[in-house]
Amino acid sequence: MSLVVDDYTFNVEHKLPTEEKVPVMYPNTLPDVFTKFLQENRIACEIGLYYLLHITKQRNKNSLLRLLPAIKETYNDTAFTDIFLHLFTSNLTLLSEEFGSEEFCTHIFDGFFINALTKKENIHRHILRLLLHLHHKVAPSKLESLQKALEPTKTNGEAVKELYNQLSEKLQQKKASPPAAEPEPAAMDLPLYSVPTPPVV
Structure with missing residues (x-):
């Protein structure tokens, strides 16, 4: 649960206006009990792996990199x-x-x-x-x-x-194919029409 709270807190902090924001670093450590449960409890392991799939699908790079070391050792090698x-x-x-x-x-x-x-x-x-x-x-x-x-x-x-x-x-x-040259954008020669300005009253 603390992982979810950390993720949402970090996301909310980044959405706040800059003058109210205090720089917050994303936590990079995991609770010891989390890794212990991943290794010893099948249900906790399944939940942890589903959470990893969830954050990966959400493209949450920070949380993915935080959790990845913990899933190297899981209950019954479920991660593999x-x-x-x-x-x-x-x-x-x-x-x-x-x-x-x-x-x-x-x-x-x-x-x-x-x-x-x-x-x-x-x-x-x-x-x-x-x-x-x-x-x-x-x-x-x-x-x-x-x-x-x-x-x-x-x-x-x-x-x-x-x-x-x-x-x-x-x-x-x-390696064999040369890098494709980017095509130059076509010049856009659009005529500018004169538009009369309304009189200022």
Whole structure:
């Protein structure tokens, strides 16, 4: 509940006029009991994960980055099930503009996905699918390091290898095609009509 209060308080603070506003920093720590409940209680874990999906769908970057470290360790690895990862990566596409930031990519990929890559193969598939949709938005330096980190091994299944090949092809096409020149806007030669001004009385 305190997370919801923090989010709404922060949002209201930003809507206040500037002369009444005191600079408020978004809280970046989580209560210890929150992470404990995520790890030990199935229902609390489900609620926490649904809340994460909710804030991601609302494009609340601050709250997402605050909660993400806590869901690395959840009850019965619920955060790494196909159902949750599918919904989570789908909602992450709504934050596509944020992937241009190196810091955001580090939190999402290195802080959450890459660390869990060895747990289950489905994580590998979901990262690759996310990158297939967002490769043009991800910071270029981060994209190169992700491509190296996500290279399939001999133990990976065919689905992972196929997704990786698709991503590699898209990245090669992106490198091969020159950046499109922006078309110059057409000159708007509109005649100005003279309008008589009304007499001042």
